[in-house]
Amino acid sequence: xxxxxxxxxxxYALIALYLLFALFPLFWLVKVALTPNELLYSEGIRLWPSxxxxxxxxxxxxxxxFPLFFRNSLIVSSATAAxxxxxxxxxxxxxxxxxxxxxxxxxALMLITQMFPLVMLIAPMFRLLVPLGLVNSLTGLIIVYxxxxxxxATFLMQSFFDAIPRELEEAAMIDGxxxxxxxxxxxxxxxxxxxAATAGFVFTAAWSELLFALMLNSSAQASTxxxxxxxxxxxxxxxxxxxxxxxxxxxxxxxxFFLLIQRYLVRGLTAGAVKG
Amino acid sequence: MGAYPxxxxxxxxxxxxxRRLVSAAEPYFYAAPVLLLILAVMLVPLAVxxxxxxxxxxxxxPSGGHFIGFDHFQELADDPIFRDSxxxxxxxxxxxxxxxxxxxxxxxxxxxxxxxxxxxxQALVFLPWAVPTFLVGLDxxxxxNPVVGPLPHWLFALHLTHDANNLLADPHxxxxxxxxxxxxWGIPFFAITTLAALQSIPQxxxxxxxxDGAGVLEQFRSITLPLLAPTLAITIxxxxxxxxxxxxxxxxxxxxxxxxxxxxxxxxxxxSAFRRxxxxxxxxxxxVLLLLLLLYALAILTLRRAMLLRHT
Numbered sequence: 001x002x003x004x005x006x007x008x009x010x011x012y013a014l015i016a017l018y019l020l021f022a023l024f025p026l027f028w029l030v031k032v033a034l035t036p037n038e039l040l041y042s043e044g045i046r047l048w049p050s051x052x053x054x055x056x057x058x059x060x061x062x063x064x065x066f067p068l069f070f071r072n073s074l075i076v077s078s079a080t081a082a083x084x085x086x087x088x089x090x091x092x093x094x095x096x097x098x099x100x101x102x103x104x105x106x107x108a109l110m111l112i113t114q115m116f117p118l119v120m121l122i123a124p125m126f127r128l129l130v131p132l133g134l135v136n137s138l139t140g141l142i143i144v145y146x147x148x149x150x151x152x153a154t155f156l157m158q159s160f161f162d163a164i165p166r167e168l169e170e171a172a173m174i175d176g177x178x179x180x181x182x183x184x185x186x187x188x189x190x191x192x193x194x195x196a197a198t199a200g201f202v203f204t205a206a207w208s209e210l211l212f213a214l215m216l217n218s219s220a221q222a223s224t225x226x227x228x229x230x231x232x233x234x235x236x237x238x239x240x241x242x243x244x245x246x247x248x249x250x251x252x253x254x255x256x257f258f259l260l261i262q263r264y265l266v267r268g269l270t271a272g273a274v275k276g
Numbered sequence: 277m278g279a280y281p282x283x284x285x286x287x288x289x290x291x292x293x294x295r296r297l298v299s300a301a302e303p304y305f306y307a308a309p310v311l312l313l314i315l316a317v318m319l320v321p322l323a324v325x326x327x328x329x330x331x332x333x334x335x336x337x338p339s340g341g342h343f344i345g346f347d348h349f350q351e352l353a354d355d356p357i358f359r360d361s362x363x364x365x366x367x368x369x370x371x372x373x374x375x376x377x378x379x380x381x382x383x384x385x386x387x388x389x390x391x392x393x394x395x396x397x398q399a400l401v402f403l404p405w406a407v408p409t410f411l412v413g414l415d416x417x418x419x420x421n422p423v424v425g426p427l428p429h430w431l432f433a434l435h436l437t438h439d440a441n442n443l444l445a446d447p448h449x450x451x452x453x454x455x456x457x458x459x460x461w462g463i464p465f466f467a468i469t470t471l472a473a474l475q476s477i478p479q480x481x482x483x484x485x486x487x488d489g490a491g492v493l494e495q496f497r498s499i500t501l502p503l504l505a506p507t508l509a510i511t512i513x514x515x516x517x518x519x520x521x522x523x524x525x526x527x528x529x530x531x532x533x534x535x536x537x538x539x540x541x542x543x544x545x546x547x548s549a550f551r552r553x554x555x556x557x558x559x560x561x562x563x564v565l566l567l568l569l570l571l572y573a574l575a576i577l578t579l580r581r582a583m584l585l586r587h588t
Contacts, residue, residue, distance in 0.1 A: 120562030258406030
């Protein structure tokens with residue numbers, strides 16, 4: 001009995017430590033964002049400032065380029081999520097329902113794209129995109145991100161299709177529908193949660209991407225949020241409150257989508273890992 | 277032999293040819309957009325990038341672009357930054373993956389027991405995974421900054437450091453910063469995958485073991501670990517490659533500095549291309565990294581085969 005009690009004390013103590021470790025950095029981000037400038041240095045490491053204010057948020061929202069960066073990121077991430085999910089659901093459907101010549105090769109190519117260092121594409125990508133006018137353009141980033149995310153999204157969609165019995169489209173095809181018609185009208189609506197989860201994963205990935213955005217979209221007009229925040233850091237390295245307020249704003253959409261995809265985390269994290 | 281629908285349902289002989297042709301081509305229509313996209317945006321640039329490794333390609337020097345053979349690789353062999361970056365890559369990858377794995381495993385074991393409030397705890401401890409990586413880097417860089425962050429003062433108060441200066445500015449210890457950030461961000465990944473594997477272990481195994489008088493530790497050693505091992509092995513291998521390739525945190529937190537002391541091979545590729553605009557040299561480093569990763573994968577496969585042979 002005593003050992004049981006001891007076990008649960010240790011159990012809860014460890015859980016508390018994990019919670020502290022996971023949440024403290026986020027708490028600190030919010031805390032500094034809410035600390036007015038005149039208190040920032042005098043109360044530097046206090047756990048909570050003696051006066052909290054939203055002045056950094058209102059400054060960032062009205063007097064900086066962040067609304068523009070936010071808009072750019074939103075456009076790029078939403079378009080990437082929509083296009084990648086659409087194309088990947090078609091490809092995932094092919095992998096789930098057909099055997100065809102070259103299927104193994106296709107899967108192998110997609111796995112290779114998940115293994116090699118993407119950072120080695122930065123130089124050739126830049127040189128190939130300049131003559132096409134796709135540098136400093138949101139369209140360019142959308143194309144690049146869609147390609148980066150579609151192999152993973154394909155594997156994820158395939159796992160959702162695998163869970164749907166094939167009798168459904170067979171029945172529709174016996175009733176005279178084409179396979180494509182059955183795919184659009186019966187299978188896709190049934191995988192709506194899967195489509196949403198896939199779109200959520202892709203959105204989060206596109207929202208977080210930094211290195212390619214830094215190299216390809218350096219002009220302020222076409223900067224995404226990560227690039228804007230990082231150049232803000234190097235330009236005005238003193239105003240911590242404003243930077244952290246901007247950081248909190250960047251966190252919001254990511255957390256929103258995290259809530260959306262939480263149920264599918266396991267599937268998303270293991271998609272592609274066990275294939276091949 | 278072309279494509280055939282999976283279900284193997286007998287086609288009526290009558291309208292055979294036309295219908296069969298269409299259905300043979302059908303999977304290719306579904307797969308073509310993704311295939312074309314990854315060919316055009318990833319695999320072709322990959323090949324082009326490999327060719328850059330053998331050319332003198334500086335972005336701001338239009339007269340360059342000539343074939344120079346293995347000059348870049350010779351330069352690499354004498355480049356002290358590159359040599360340090362190899363060692364840093366091993367330290368960075370090894371420490372990040374090991375700590376993420378051990379802490380993730382413990383967390384998964386804790387969450388595998390039912391207790392009040394478990395779902396809420398789970399959502400909260402997994403939250404770091406949702407934070408965009410550039411923000412993870414910035415957040416931890418701020419925490420290590422003595423002006424706004426508490427960490428230097430705490431470390432000093434615990435006598436772990438000699439002064440309350442920024443750890444990220446110390447060439448000997450700066451790599452610790454990105455590693456801590458990577459561990460914070462990556463624990464949920466291992467915890468989630470391990471938890472899924474744990475929950476797929478049938479409960480009656482434990483019940484049977486308990487009846488036979490096995491204690492908790494004995495159950496863990498003889499049931500949990502062996503059944504978990506295959507999943508964990510694959511996850512660790514894939515994660516190792518991913519972390520070795522992952523440059524964001526280092527670029528954001530230290531930019532490879534101070535004095536290039538925290539460059540990993542992946543971050544060195546990025547800074548060579550982005551800061552020095554030396555595309556040829558960056559591609560040469562990338563080629564070496566690709567070869568090293570191939571060697572790593574081959575070594576793992578050979579090891580696996582050896583272990584399988586030993587067991588039979």
